[in-house]
Amino acid sequence: MGLMETLVKHPDEIRPLVKLKVDAMRAQRAIPKDPYLAFCYRMLMRVSRSFSIVIQQLRTELRDAVCVFYLVLRGLDTIEDDMAIPIDIKVPILKSFHEHIYDPSWKFVCGEKDYKELMNKFECVSNAFLNLDEGYQRVIAEMTNRMGVGMAKFIETEIPAPRMFWPHEIWGKFGTRLEIMAIGTLAECYNNINVFRGVVKIRRGITAKVMQTKTISDVYGTFFDFSRKIAEKIGENDDSASATRKHIEDIQEYCESHLLETRVYSIDQEYGLDILVFLVVFSLLSAMVYMLYNHW
16 A cells, blocks of 8 residues: 555544654664764664654664664574574574673674664664663673573574563653563464565554544554454464454453543544545645755
């Protein structure tokens, strides 16, 4: 679905998309002068544009730490995902990756496209990591160790281990939007055959809406919406259908009990808009973004 068609079907996403674009431009202009951090922020925007906007809203010290932390784990994940790496080479690297981040001379090139560039220039991430306060370094190294060992165990035993991609020390400070993005991604991927055919992502307009959640009621409402989307995709012939439906019902019941008002719309609802009206609105908003960008 192209951008124009998407916005015609979801005109309520136009304003959040404009806000998201403005935030992205601000983030681009806020890249630090430090060359190592500059690389990290540029790479962050390339491997995860949505998360980069969330991270940019943190206070400076925590923002730098979370940016580096994300790229460290992204590097670890790139190694795990690269099927061209033999297991006897991959497993030891996963187990020792938390030690390599202390060594700017260490490099292991793998992955594709932006991820390959990240690994090829991983010394920038290591140097940025070493410039963080020791407290942040300890948390990042500890969680990287736990995640690397878990990945190695999964590969060696083929027993899935839960991934803690963001420790409570970090996500507890700002993680509601990250959690919403997580369940939104789950809703998009659940029972979706395209997961095996390519990359499945949340529609940009939905991401823009998530970025504008401000109250705890917004959080509960959005969780309710995404859980409802999962419920609609549960296959009756799925052996885990009953268990999945029960979990979804528990989520919805909990969310409804905390909502300040009845949920009358969905974050992913289609409204439809007359194409002429859409073109007028879209043109005005595009002009607004252009003026804002050139005014800064």
